[in-house]
Structures are given as C-alpha cells and as structure tokens.
Amino acid sequence: MTNVSDLKTTPLHAIHKALGGKLVPFAGWHMPIQFKGVMEEHKCVRDGVGIFDVSHMGEIEISGPDAKKLIQHLVTNDIEPMQNNQALYTLMCLETGGVVDDLLVHRFSDDHYFLCVNASNSDKDFQWILKNAGDFNAVIKNTSQETAQLAVQGKHAEALMQKLCDAPLSEIEYYHFRKGKIHNFECILARTGYTGEDGFEIYIDAKHAESTYKALIEEGKAFDLQPIGLGARDTLRMEMGYALYGNELNENCNPLEAGLGWVIKLQKDDFLGKSALKKQKDAGLSRKLVGIRLLDRGVPRPHYRVLKEGSPVGELTSGTFSPSLNIGIGLCYVSTEYAKPGTKLDVEIRKLNVPAEVVKPPFLPSRIKKS
Amino acid sequence: MEVPENLLYTQEHEWVRVDGTKAVVGITEFAQDQLGDIVFVELPEPGTLVEQENPFGVVESVKTVSDLYAPISGTVTGTNKDLEAHPEQVNSEPYGKGWIIEIEVSDEKELEKLMSADDYIAQCEKEQG
Numbered sequence: 426m427t428n429v430s431d432l433k434t435t436p437l438h439a440i441h442k443a444l445g446g447k448l449v450p451f452a453g454w455h456m457p458i459q460f461k462g463v464m465e466e467h468k469c470v471r472d473g474v475g476i477f478d479v480s481h482m483g484e485i486e487i488s489g490p491d492a493k494k495l496i497q498h499l500v501t502n503d504i505e506p507m508q509n510n511q512a513l514y515t516l517m518c519l520e521t522g523g524v525v526d527d528l529l530v531h532r533f534s535d536d537h538y539f540l541c542v543n544a545s546n547s548d549k550d551f552q553w554i555l556k557n558a559g560d561f562n563a564v565i566k567n568t569s570q571e572t573a574q575l576a577v578q579g580k581h582a583e584a585l586m587q588k589l590c591d592a593p594l595s596e597i598e599y600y601h602f603r604k605g606k607i608h609n610f611e612c613i614l615a616r617t618g619y620t621g622e623d624g625f626e627i628y629i630d631a632k633h634a635e636s637t638y639k640a641l642i643e644e645g646k647a648f649d650l651q652p653i654g655l656g657a658r659d660t661l662r663m664e665m666g667y668a669l670y671g672n673e674l675n676e677n678c679n680p681l682e683a684g685l686g687w688v689i690k691l692q693k694d695d696f697l698g699k700s701a702l703k704k705q706k707d708a709g710l711s712r713k714l715v716g717i718r719l720l721d722r723g724v725p726r727p728h729y730r731v732l733k734e735g736s737p738v739g740e741l742t743s744g745t746f747s748p749s750l751n752i753g754i755g756l757c758y759v760s761t762e763y764a765k766p767g768t769k770l771d772v773e774i775r776k777l778n779v780p781a782e783v784v785k786p787p788f789l790p791s792r793i794k795k796s
Numbered sequence: 797m798e799v800p801e802n803l804l805y806t807q808e809h810e811w812v813r814v815d816g817t818k819a820v821v822g823i824t825e826f827a828q829d830q831l832g833d834i835v836f837v838e839l840p841e842p843g844t845l846v847e848q849e850n851p852f853g854v855v856e857s858v859k860t861v862s863d864l865y866a867p868i869s870g871t872v873t874g875t876n877k878d879l880e881a882h883p884e885q886v887n888s889e890p891y892g893k894g895w896i897i898e899i900e901v902s903d904e905k906e907l908e909k910l911m912s913a914d915d916y917i918a919q920c921e922k923e924q925g
Contacts, residue, residue: 447832463858464833464884656832656859722880724836724856746835746858775838775854 429455435480436573436634444642444652451655452545454481459654466657467748470620474579475653476641479626480634483547484572485554488537489563496530496538499557499697501680503690507532512600512617515688516680517550518698522705523676526550527668527685529617531602541574541626543670557697573634577641578624578661580792581648586625588644589637590614594625599794608633608640619658621665621791663745663754666716666786672727672743673714673756681705682758683714713764716786717741719753719772723779730773731757731781738763738770747788753779754788797920798825800891804907805916806849808865811891812910814901819868822895823855823886826920831857834886837896839875846872846899848906853896855886864896868906874898 432455441448446457457478460466469475487496496504502515511532517525526546531539542550551567558565577586583594592605592614602615612629629637642650659669668674673683680689681702691703719725725744730737744755755772763770766785771778803811809827813820828834838854846852846866853864875897879885886894901907911919 458859459832462833462887464835660858722836724858724861726861746856748858 436631437478457654459656463656466653469651474581477576480573481544483542483569485540486566491561491563495561495563501689503693522698522701524674573631575627578620582624608637620661712758716784717755720780723774725753725755732771804910806867812867819899834883837879844872870899870902
C-alpha cells in the first residue's frame with residue numbers, strides 16, 4: 426500500500442479536494458482519478474470543454490549552441506525542419522530501439538527548446554539526457570518542479586481561454602505554441618493535447634497555477650466546463666488509440682510495431698537507436714499494434730489474453746470501456762497475419778471468450794484542428 | 797450516504813432485503829460511489845447455487861473490476877436483466893432499480909452473520925478513515 430504522504434502533489438492538490446476529486450496514487454503522484462464520474466467527464470470533453478491538471482508531466486529545457494544537435498542525437502523524429510513556436514511528437518530510444526519515453530519537443534529558437542515528458546519518466550529522462558549529453562555544448566535543466574501544466578480540451582477550449590488570454594489563440598495552429606499571458610500570468614500556450622479534441626496545453630509557473638485554474642473554472646461556467654480526472658484522460662486517449670508509455674511503449678518494445686514509424690526518421694544522421702531500428706525495419710515487422718473492439722458486452726482490461734479460435738495471439742496492453750461507443754475497446758500487439766481490420770478475434774474475460782474484431786485506431790474520428 | 801434501516805449488510809458492501817424465504821441482493825450506495833460509473837454487471841444464471849461469502853458475479857466500472865459476494869447461501873431465483881442494457885442503474889438507484897439478484901434462502905440462520913445498518917455505517921466510516 427502506497428503511503429499517501431510519500432506521494433508528490435501538484436500545486437492544485439488542495440483545489441482538487443475542494444472540488445470533490447477522488448485522489449489516488451498515480452506514477453508517484455497523488456492525482457484526481459475523477460470528479461463527477463468518468464463517463465460524465467469524458468462526455469464533457471467530447472461535447473464541450475474540460476480542464477485537466479497535468480502538472481505531474483515533466484518539463485526539461487535544453488539550450489545552448491549545441492541544443493539542436495543534442496536533441497537530434499536523442500530523439501527519433503527530425504527536429505531540423507522545425508520552426509520557432511512549433512511542437513513535435515517524438516520518441517527517445519535506447520541503442521536497442523526500445524523506448525525511453527515518448528515526448529513533445531517545443532522549439533523556442535534554434536538554440537532553445539523544451540521537452541514535455543511523461544510523469545513516470547521525468548527523472549529517468551533527465552538522467553538519460555545528461556548521460557548522453559557528452560561533449561555537446563548545451564545547458565539541460567529539469568524544470569518539472571516549478572512548472573505546472575493545465576490542459577483545456579474540447580471544442581469550446583479556444584473561446585473559453587480567449588476570455589483570459591491576451592494572445593489571439595485562433596492564430597495558434599495545431600502543434601504550435603506561443604508565449605502569452607493567461608489571467609495576466611506569463612505562460613506557454615500550446616495547441617496540443619491527448620484527447621482527440623481541439624484544445625490547449627498551458628505551461629505556467631507553479632506559483633500561478635491555482636489562481637489561473639480557478640479563473641478558468643470561473644470563466645468556464647458559461648461553457649459548462651468541468652474538471653476532468655485521469656480516468657477520463659485515459660478513456661479519451663484510448664478512443665484515439667494513442668499509445669501510453671508503460672502500456673503500449675516501454676524499453677523492450679519495438680516502436681515500429683507500435684505504428685510509430687512516422688516519428689522515426691531513419692534518413693536523418695545518427696541518433697540513439699537508429700541502427701537497431703533500421704535493422705528491425707529491414708527485417709520486416711512480425712507484429713503490429715492494433716485496436717480491438719468488442720462485439721459483445723464486457724470490459725477488456727490490460728493483460729487480458731486475445732485469442733484466435735481458442736489459441737492465444739496476444740495480450741491487451743490497454744483496455745477500457747469506451748464511453749462514446751458504449752463498448753469495450755483495447756490495444757494489442759498481434760502477429761501481422763491477424764492485424765488486418767475486420768479480423769475476428771476473442772478477448773478472454775474471466776474464462777469467457779468475448780467476440781471482438783480488429784480495427785484501425787482511432788476508434789472514433791479525431792476532431793483536432795489540423796492546419 | 798443512504799443506508800436504509802430495513803436492510804442487512806455484508807462486509808463486502810452488499811445489501812440484502814429479506815422477504816419470507818426470498819432475499820433480494822444489491823450493492824450499497826457506498827460501494828457504487830467507490831466503484832464509480834458502472835458499465836457492466838455479470839449475472840449468474842437463475843438456478844445457480846450460491847454460497848455465503850463466495851463470489852457470484854462481477855461488477856465493472858470504467859476503472860475497476862469487483863467481485864460480488866453472496867450475502868447468503870441459496871438458489872438464484874431471479875436476476876435483474878435490466879442491468880444488461882442499463883448497468884448505470886446500480887449507480888443511480890442502488891437500493892431500487894439497481895438490485896442485482898434474488899436468492900431463495902437455504903439456511904435462515906446465516907442471516908445472523910449479516911450486519912445491521914448501524915454496524916454497516918460504522919464499518920464504512922472506518923474504511924473512509
């Protein structure tokens with residue numbers, strides 16, 4: 426049993442409690458899993474707008490003459506074409522090709538970037554970056570402690586935030602950001618998210634997080650804004666088929682099998698994991714991460730076995746009930762012969778084989794605003 | 797938190813409404829609140845023999861799976877089929893439309909092992925710390 430007093434808390438811990446949040450241990454943090462309920466919160470984000478405290482996420486700043494070279498060495502995607510104020514999804518891999526973390530790179534300028542990394546990996550990532558920084562002339566700072574992160578997600582996110590922001594938010598394109606003010610505090614406003622809805626992620630000094638959060642809650646009343654817990658954060662990302670580190674991705678996985686080849690730029694100069702990933706690609710994939718949709722009632726969960734005519738073909742890495750589709754959904758690595766959409770499989774739920782089929786994620790269309 | 801006086805309770809948060817030799821079983825307001833949104837209830841077939849303190853079914857919320865324990869031994873004489881389409885009734889009306897099974901009680905003496913509403917409230921307070 427985790428001792429609650431050993432857990433880290435975000436600057437919004439007290440307000441979560443005051444808002445009726447149910448707090449649970451998550452990745453070493455004491456975080457709200459739900460407020461009014463996962464289903465209602467999920468629908469609130471899909472139909473309107475919700476606010477998440479994601480201050481447990483880590484931030485690492487990299488600056489200096491070799492900042493770009495160092496990041497190019499660390500990550501699988503190509504940051505060379507990035508413009509200022511642009512964000513990029515990428516992986517950071519081991520020499521074996523296994524995934525250290527999946528993260529976002531944000532470019533302020535040619536010699537100044539910041540990374541947003543998973544909560545559970547932020548210390549590991551920071552050490553990994555330091556270890557591989559070698560002779561690069563760069564300053565690496567773990568700013569996780571002093572940075573809070575809020576996500577405002579849903580179709581009304583822009584209208585709501587505009588009431589508190591000086592910057593014209595409509596000018597910020599998907600996967601772009603800018604420095605601005607919200608509720609009169611300096612922050613970074615990024616059009617990114619983990620829900621499949623339009624919306625923003627706000628990086629702000631931890632000292633100003635509570636007051637900003639309260640202001641958003643207050644302004645949000647006109648938009649039926651609700652605070653959203655980690656429970657709905659998971660169901661929302663699952664419906665999009667987004668990978669979650671620790672579930673789909675880990676240091677032993679093959680990110681090409683995870684369908685993340687699009688962020689692995691093998692034509693770019695040497696980077697950590699390149700030769701292993703190239704070999705894996707040349708050898709061809711034997712497995713693939715697919716979406717699984719139940720055809721009957723039941724809730725698939727991580728580690729449940731997936732069967733083809735009674736024989737195991739894989740194990741779910743994630744599984745949940747989809748509030749939008751009203752059916753169980755999951756993600757699973759299966760041999761390529763079973764990866765074709767429409768393939769009929771079974772998910773074993775407490776000795777019972779529940780019929781399911783392979784689908785290509787997302788499970789429902791994303792509504793992010795691609796430029 | 798609603799804990800009706802006229803029901804009996806288990807440590808595992810089931811309630812029992814005894815009516816002659818029949819016992820209707822559900823989960824408590826406290827239990828549904830702890831579980832969160834219920835999306836699936838696995839029911840036994842009528843005719844199934846259940847044994848006191850042994851699992852007879854499963855209730856699943858979005859986040860968790862939880863076993864249901866028989867508060868009393870006997871034969872299942874009815875199940876709440878509405879829960880197949882509307883499992884959320886367990887959340888909205890745990891003591892009403894959210895009932896789960898009906899049991900023909902085989903040994904009334906077992907009822908003595910169940911808790912009164914007052915004892916159950918005390919247990920919930922303890923669990924909440």
